[in-house]
Amino acid sequence: MSKKPIIFCDFDGTVTNNDNIIAIMKNFNPPGWEQLKDQVLAQEISIKEGVGKMFSLLPSEKKQEVTEFVLDQAEIRPGFEEFVAYTAANNIKLLIVSGGIDFFVHPLLEPYNIPEENIFCNGSDFNGESIEITWPHSCDGNCENECGCCKPSILRNYDSKAYHKIVIGDSITDLQAAKQADEVFARDFLLEKCKALLLNYQPFETFYDVIELLKEREEELV
Numbered sequence: 001m002s003k004k005p006i007i008f009c010d011f012d013g014t015v016t017n018n019d020n021i022i023a024i025m026k027n028f029n030p031p032g033w034e035q036l037k038d039q040v041l042a043q044e045i046s047i048k049e050g051v052g053k054m055f056s057l058l059p060s061e062k063k064q065e066v067t068e069f070v071l072d073q074a075e076i077r078p079g080f081e082e083f084v085a086y087t088a089a090n091n092i093k094l095l096i097v098s099g100g101i102d103f104f105v106h107p108l109l110e111p112y113n114i115p116e117e118n119i120f121c122n123g124s125d126f127n128g129e130s131i132e133i134t135w136p137h138s139c140d141g142n143c144e145n146e147c148g149c150c151k152p153s154i155l156r157n158y159d160s161k162a163y164h165k166i167v168i169g170d171s172i173t174d175l176q177a178a179k180q181a182d183e184v185f186a187r188d189f190l191l192e193k194c195k196a197l198l199l200n201y202q203p204f205e206t207f208y209d210v211i212e213l214l215k216e217r218e219e220e221l222v
């Protein structure tokens with residue numbers, strides 16, 4: 001009996017070519033954001049704390065300006081539309097698991113008809129003076145990293161005996177999920193980490209590559 005394939009696909013730097021949070025911060029450049037970014041990278045503060053504090057540097061009244069900017073600059077990685085269609089046609093469950101924020105993740109994914117309940121990301125509240133990030137998918141009792149949107153917790157919701165878990169991603173924020181996956185499709189930093197840790201991985205650049213990898217597995221997985 002074969003296991004059911006399920007894909008956990010990162011958003012920033014994977015579905016989109018760039019990291020949208022970094023693009024927002026670079027463009028609006030609120031004083032102090034770079035120190036926060038450096039602290040996150042040095043693992044002095046959690047991703048949750050860093051992202052929350054970065055957005056708190058931006059006034060809520062900039063909501064429209066920030067939203068328009070991020071939607072305008074984001075580029076979707078080639079083959080994504082075909083990839084979503086391929087998973088739907090082949091009954092492969094596709095979840096988007098993103099440390100990004102709802103106000104750009106949802107509109108950017110809108111054209112692709114991914115069911116809303118399959119999109120996991122952080123939330124936002126523009127009612128206060130500054131932008132507040134909310135955390136509907138926080139870490140479960142088995143994760144102490146304060147991920148914000150906790151990818152390993154989401155993976156744990158699916159029984160490893162029933163599912164063949166594939167993680168697609170690009171960065172440090174995918175690493176803990178990648179360690180739990182049956183298989184990883186990786187690029188950039190995550191690819192180097194997968195090599196170093198001898199995980200079961202395949203490199204990819206575009207979603208056309210991902211489709212080819214899935215086709216190779218078609219018989220064993222579907």
Ligand SMILES: [Mg+2]
Nearest residue numbers: 010012013171
């Ligand atoms: Mg990423």
Ligand SMILES: [Zn+2]
Nearest residue numbers: 139143147150
């Ligand atoms: Zn976590």
